[in-house]
Amino acid sequence: MKNFGTNAVSRHHSTVTKKSLSGRLNRMLVQRSLVAAMLAALCYAPAGYTQSTSATQNLPTLGDTSREDLSPLAERKLGEQIMNVVRNDPDYIDDGPVSEYLNRLGNRLLDAHPDARGEAAYNFEFFAVRDPVLNAFAFPGGFIGLHTALLLTAQTESELASVIGHEIGHVAQRHIARMLTSQKFDSYIPLVALALAVLAARSSPDAAIAVAAGGQGVAIQKQLNFSRDAEREADRVGFQILSDAGFDPTGMVTFFGRLQASTRNYTDNAPDFLRSHPLTSERIADIQARAQTLRYKQYADGLEFFLMKSRVRVLQDTTVQGLMDAKQAFELQLKSEREVDQIAATYGLAFVACKQRDFVKASTLLEDAKAQTARSSSQKHVLELSSAFDSLSIDILSGSKQFDKASNEAAHAIERLPLSRGLVYQYVDTLLEAKKEAAAGVFLRDQLVLYRQDAKLQKLLAKVYAAEGKQALQHIALADALAIQNNWSGALQQLDIARREKDAGYYELSVIDANERDWKESHKEELAEERKQRR
Known part of the structure; x- marks a missing residue:
């Protein structure tokens, strides 16, 4: 199993062993610097949400000592470094229509609270990862991920938006930066111990108690208490963002109910001092009380929400058995009386057929879904505004x-x-x-x-x-890609390869020399920062 920061501590709660948990953490430490491992522990969201809040609300905050050590720009850079690992992981869903939909939805919430972008005006990025656990997570600097299980479990767009709003708040309030700053980067051991304690709590509260008691109990307790406060703040602010963006605020209440049902076996049974988040029942009561103060707001879900659920259902598991399971689910969904369910099911069957390389069948089903959509007075605009139909059509034509x-x-x-x-x-x-x-x-x-x-x-x-046989330019372009990802050593290595290519002429060598000077300086600064953090 792969680790994605906050979701690294939320996989297969009741079945993993302490040995497998330690193995996953070790792999994460190898993949990225120890700083990334620290974030994995600190961003953890056992109850299914991670972090969020809005600067525009008159709510008590957790203080802002974070700017003493970790600036918003440094926070963004740290998030980008982690995302470089995430994007290269096979569980990362690199799908155009899904990514565009999530980012449109997330930016709609941000438009309702532009202050949430912070003083650095973060360009948030929203993405999905394959994971059977109902969860979401946030990285510093505006990177928010959602598990496929969460996308499939959400029954309305308001429920999905409630999760995203919660995560936006975590980034806006810089909860992760505050957590890191409270450690002053001078003690990695308590942070790793925290990760192990929280992981162990999923399968064995007794094991978690043993870890917490092993000389790091005070530091761990401090971090867990902080996270509880952050979650309460995130829930309340996410609720406000959800309402202000025009969604049904009761979507957060109903999703908490689903969350409680999925986590009842472990969340409410863990010892209180090992809970890094408030009890789900407490969170539901708090949000219900807030929802009662607002007038009911009806929100009509659009077809695109259901199309994306169909794409995610297929992308979540593209094995032979996974595609068969998705096909059965869509065939059952076709029996629904709702128009959006029928269109989304037909679209999903077309996507399954494309993955199975039955392109004739895929094309026929896709045309059926398009025709159904065109006939719908309330949904036909989706054909013009979404890339879902175009993307699948292009895949079918390319596949054939x-x-x-x-x-x-x-x-x-x-x-x-x-x-x-x-x-x-x-x-x-x-x-x-x-x-x-x-x-x-x-x-x-x-x-x-x-x-x-x-x-x-x-x-x-x-x-x-x-393809054109331009080897020097090929490696220069690869170097540019790595430099954008702040992988300076890899970028410099590609420049060195480019310089040795036989077709490297005056122009190519000039570009190589200029980039090399700039990137060596950036690499030098990065190494100095890493040494500073280790001290």
Whole structure:
């Protein structure tokens, strides 16, 4: 199993052993610096949510000593470093329509509370990871992840938005930075002990007590108490963000109910001093009391929410058995009387057929889903505003080796949805499959003028150069991608390879020399910061 910071302590609660828990933590320590492991412990969300709150609310805060050591910019950099590991993990869902939907939903909440972006005006990133545990998590600097189980469990968009609002608040209030600062970066052992104690509590409260009693009890208790306060604050602020953004605020209440049902076996039974979050029953009572003070607000869920649940159901498990299970679920869903359920089920069956490489069947089902949507007066706008149908159609055409048709469809879709990053990546892929490297290169260079910090565009450009036999430029593009991810040692290594290529001319060598000077300085600063943190 893979670790994603906060969710690293929430996997398979009742079945994992202390040995497997320690193994997972050790793998995480190897993957990233010890600072990332510290965050994994501190961001943990056992009750299914992690952190959140809004600076615009008149709520008691937990203090702001964080700025003494960890600035908002440093916090963002730390989050980006962790995300470099997450994005390379196979459990990270790199799916254009899902990512775009989550980011639209998250930014709608942020627009209701722009102060939540903080003084550094974070550009938040929302993403999904494969995980059967009902949970979500936040990294410092505005990175928020949701487990696939959570996306599938949410019955309404308001329920899903309530989780995201909660996480936004954690980032806005800089709970993680405060936690790290309270340790002054001078004691890693209590933080690792905290992770082990919380992990052990999932399967054995007695084992957790033993860990907590092993010389680090006071430090652990301090961190757990802090996290309880952070969760209470996050719940209340997330509730306010949810309401102000126009969603049904009772969505948080109903989702807490689902959460309580899924965690009853362990959450309420753990010793109070080992709970890093308030009891779910306490949180439900608090939010229910707040909901009673507001007028009922009806919110109509759009088709896209249900389409994304269908995509996630397929992407969660693409094994043969997983696809069969998804197909059975969609066939059952077709019997629903609700129009959105029927469309989403047909779409899901088309996606399953595409994954099974039955492209004729996939195309027929997708056209059926499109026709159903077009006939719906309340849902037909989704055909124009979402990339869900276009993306699947492009995949079907590419899978059936109709590359010219696929690239043409992607080009038309981009004209309608120019901000869709997923369609951009698909378009380049189809051009490369159609052996149109020159067209792909021109398009990518235009895109990089607008999105210079898009590492994925740089990697695609490297593929274009490789197809054209331009080895030096290929490695320069790979170096640029690694530099964007702050992987300075890897970037410098790629520059060294580029310099030794036979086709490295005056222009290429000039670019290599200029980048090398800048990146060596950045690498030097990073190493100095790491040494400072270890002291």
